[in-house]
Amino acid sequence: MKLRNIPHLLGQGFVSFWRNGVMTTAAILVLICCMLVLGSFYAVVDNLGAFIDNEIDSLKTVSAYVDASASSEDVEGIEAQLKALAAEEGSNVISFEHVTKDEVLKQMMESSDELREVLEKYTSENNPLPETFYIKFESFDGVQTLLRNLEGIFGAGNIKSQVVTYESLKDLRSTAAMVGLWLMVILLIVAVLVIMNTVKLTVYARRKEIAIMRYIGATSVFVVAPFIVEGVLIGLVATVISCGLQFLLYNNVITDLINDYAALKINLVPAMDYVPLIPLAFLAIGLFAGVVASAISVKKHLDV
Amino acid sequence: MVYPNGTAALSGINLKIEDGEFVFIVGKSGAGKTTLTKLLLREEKVTDGKLRVDDFRLEKMPKRKIPHLRRTMGVVFQDFRLFPNKTVYENVAFAMRVIGEKSSVIKQRVPYFLNLVELTDKAGSFPTELSGGEQQRVAFARAIANNPKMVIADEPTGNVDPEMSRDLMDLLIRINKLGKTVIVITHDHYLVEQFKKRTVTLDEGRIVGDRNGGVAVEA
Structure with missing residues (x-):
């Protein structure tokens, strides 16, 4: 192929893109649909993961109860030991908070109406609730060592952690990630196959045109190149439209659906957090499907 | 030339067309005219024997050279094959x-x-x-x-009125006078008789007549 043909071949790609309007539009629409299904599914799975991560973060607090028989000096001693523990390197303690018996009672009464009814009869004099320390820690990795240290300070049985809940959530997180990943892979394969089939159809509709080019003496490159340019254009246009629609869909429909139907309040990942991942993924799918499908499909009709 | 289903479309063909000749290829439907065109374009490959167009030996020519072969000829298809x-x-x-x-x-x-x-x-x-x-x-x-060095016209007058038909044939003759080889595939005997050019007649895949301007040269 001569270099002077390159501008012509590029131009032919653009011209064909416009002149084969119906098939081009069909290919773009199929691409957009597939991209939106993929993008929306990814966003939902990612939000579920982010929700579980947030829940796990909220579990990183140990409640430690001071024995009812402890004096105020004992409490000061405990606080000093906690300060020393927090200052130790690798102790896993981020901070701790001391809550008096009265504050514990007040917090519990405020937490629900049912508890308020039960606890209303108690005052500072007959408050049965223990003096409490809330210890925030960094990671569940070293939590068992921390729990042993706290048992040494508060005594066995006075420590309440969320390790069991954490283990359950961790399992749920990895199961959700695995299921999400496989579904994404299957969805991606289906989407690429659907897109490739559509592009194949658009090429099939023009097989006579390809045959004419070959009869006139066009080389394979000369025939395939405009189709690839067309494939690139289809991929680009579909990507741009899909990105815009995905943004609107996420900020409106998906957000509303999750907020309306999810049992728990979920803080959604901001749409801009998916930039540039989703646009790049759309572009990759669009270009791959447009270019590879065009090239493969045209090649099938070259043999005349 | 035998198709994959075993049908022998052309057999025992011995035909030489010189540079600058004007030749009519005539014959009934199914005589082998279309197969001959396909062979010349290397749309089909000869299954036995030799076929040479210009410097291209079509029986052993690799596929990548097909575009170069086709550029040496201009073909007017019966169904036009326009984009x-x-x-x-x-x-x-x-x-x-x-x-x-x-x-x-x-x-x-x-x-x-x-x-x-x-x-x-x-x-x-x-x-x-x-x-x-x-x-x-x-x-x-x-x-x-x-x-092109050669122009092949498949039923060039099949879709035009007599006046236009005459003009197109005049055009082909002018092209021929420029030294180009012209092959006209037709079943229009009136056209053939009118122009008194070499006429090769095909029937059931064989050459049954080869007249040079009305004079039989070989059969």
């Missing part, structure tokens, strides 16, 4: 693009060829907007645009 989504101008220009002709040359020569087939005013039209005869003239312009 439906290209204008008349673009259809003719495309043949020149294929061989890598400069844009300046294309801009200069396409109007010349369109003028030659009297379609200057239709340059911007699409084939679907043209009559059968006009489409055929576009096919003619495209076939000769690259100054």
Whole structure:
């Protein structure tokens, strides 16, 4: 192929893109649909993961109860030991908070109406609730060592952690990630196959045109190149439209659906957090499907 | 030439067409005319024997050389085979693009060829907007645009009125006078009789007559 043909071949790609309007539009629409299904599914799975991560973060607090028989000096001693523990390197303690018996009672009464009814009869004099320390820690990795240290300070049985809940959530997180990943892979394969089939159809509709080019003496490159340019254009246009629609869909429909139907309040990942991942993924799918499908499909009709 | 299903489309053919000759290939439907065209274009490959077009030995020519073979000939197909989504101008220009002709040359020569087939005013039209005869003239312009060594016309008068038919044949004769080999495939005996050129008659895949301007030379 001569270099002077390159501008012509590029131009032919653009011209064909416009002149084969119906098939081009069909290919773009199929691409957009597939991209939106993929993008929306990814966003939902990612939000579920982010929700579980947030829940796990909220579990990183140990409640430690001071024995009812402890004096105020004992409490000061405990606080000093906690300060020393927090200052130790690798102790896993981020901070701790001391809550008096009265504050514990007040917090519990405020937490629900049912508890308020039960606890209303108690005052500072007959408050049965223990003096409490809330210890925030960094990671569940070293939590068992921390729990042993706290048992040494508060005594066995006075420590309440969320390790069991954490283990359950961790399992749920990895199961959700695995299921999400496989579904994404299957969805991606289906989407690429659907897109490739559509592009194949658009090429099939023009097989006579390809045959004419070959009869006139066009080389394979000369025939395939405009189709690839067309494939690139289809991929680009579909990507741009899909990105815009995905943004609107996420900020409106998906957000509303999750907020309306999810049992728990979920803080959604901001749409801009998916930039540039989703646009790049759309572009990759669009270009791959447009270019590879065009090239493969045209090649099938070259043999005349 | 035997098709994969075992049908022998052409057999025992011994035909030589010299450079610059004008030859009619005639025969009934199924005589092998189309197969002969396909062989010349290397759309089909000879299953036995030898076939040479210009310097190309078609029986052993690799596929990658097919475009180069086809550029040596201009073909006017019976069904025209024009690009439906290209204008008349673009259809003719495309043949020149294929061989890598400069844009300046294309801009200069396409109007010349369109003028030659009297379609200057239709340059911007699409084939679907043209009559059968006009489409055929576009096919003619495209076939000769690259100054081919050989022009093959498959039933060139099948879709045009007698006057246009005469004009197209005159055009082919003019092309032939320029030293080009012209092969006209037709079943129109009136046309053959009118022009008194070498006529090869096919029947059931065999040559049953070869007359040179009305004189039988070989059968």
